[in-house]
Amino acid sequence: xxxxxxxxKQCVSVLEQxxxxxxxxxxxxxxxxxxxxxxAVAKIYAxxxxxxxxxxxxxxxxxRDVMQYTAAVDLSLFDYLGTTERPTTVIYEHGIGFAxxxxxxxxxxxxxxxxxxxxxxxxxxxxxxxxxxxANVSGEATPAHFNAISDTIKKQADFVAAHRRDxxxxxxxxxxxxxxxxxxxxxx
Numbered sequence: 134x135x136x137x138x139x140x141x142k143q144c145v146s147v148l149e150q151x152x153x154x155x156x157x158x159x160x161x162x163x164x165x166x167x168x169x170x171x172x173a174v175a176k177i178y179a180x181x182x183x184x185x186x187x188x189x190x191x192x193x194x195x196x197r198d199v200m201q202y203t204a205a206v207d208l209s210l211f212d213y214l215g216t217t218e219r220p221t222t223v224i225y226e227h228g229i230g231f232a233x234x235x236x237x238x239x240x241x242x243x244x245x246x247x248x249x250x251x252x253x254x255x256x257x258x259x260x261x262x263x264x265x266x267x268a269n270v271s272g273e274a275t276p277a278h279f280n281a282i283s284d285t286i287k288k289q290a291d292f293v294a295a296h297r298r299d300x301x302x303x304x305x306x307x308x309x310x311x312x313x314x315x316x317x318x319x320x321x
Contacts, residue, residue: 136295136296137254137296140294140296141251144156145259146292148165148263149167152173152176152292153165153166153289153290154290154293154294155268155287155290155292156252156255156294157251157296157298157300158247158265159220159245159307160220160306160307161268161275162276162278163264163267163268164267164268164290167264168191168261168263170232171233174232174234177189177264180289181270181271182270183271184271186237187271188243189243190307190309191235191243192244192246192252192256193246193247193256194253194257201229202230202244202262203226203229203244204226207312207313207315210312213312213317217308220248220308221307222244222307222310223245224242224311224312225241225242225244225312226239226241228241235264243309245307247265251296252265268286269283270283270285277304277305278300279297279299280301308321
């Protein structure tokens with residue numbers, strides 16, 4: 134538990150300084166930063182060699198966060214999310230308060246309510262949503278566990294969490310849906 138707490142403190146410190154963290158999520162290991170800091174978001178795009186026209190996922194801890202950072206949420210969506218077993222990211226039409234280079238061109242934002250203990254503690258302590266994008270160069274395979282992450286990616290993060298590095302359980306990315314008028318469109 135001491136390593137867990139040390140990781141949380143160090144991650145928060147790096148996030149507050151506009152840095153990039155490499156951390157375990159409820160799905161795959163992710164590169165993360167302050168979702169409201171455009172310079173930090175740009176660092177992740179550079180690490181991933183990814184165009185900033187391709188939006189990234191944001192993690193929050195609950196429904197209140199979703200309602201704070203989006204407009205006009207259909208509350209029946211939360212009922213649906215309560216029935217899903219796989220972590221599910223939802224594309225919301227209107228993101229509010231995010232870095233301008235994080236939302237899609239149409240203003241939409243992809244948000245996942247994260248159930249993972251480490252991520253929840255991190256987000257709560259930091260006090261803002263955190264970017265979560267797979268720890269790989271864009272177009273390459275998503276690493277299933279920490280040891281599959283390239284050294285290049287590891288070296289470019291300002292801090293690499295120790296928590297769950299030894300977990301060799303293969304993980305996969307979340308499903309991604311768009312929810313409109315009570316209907317689901319599955320993206321991934």
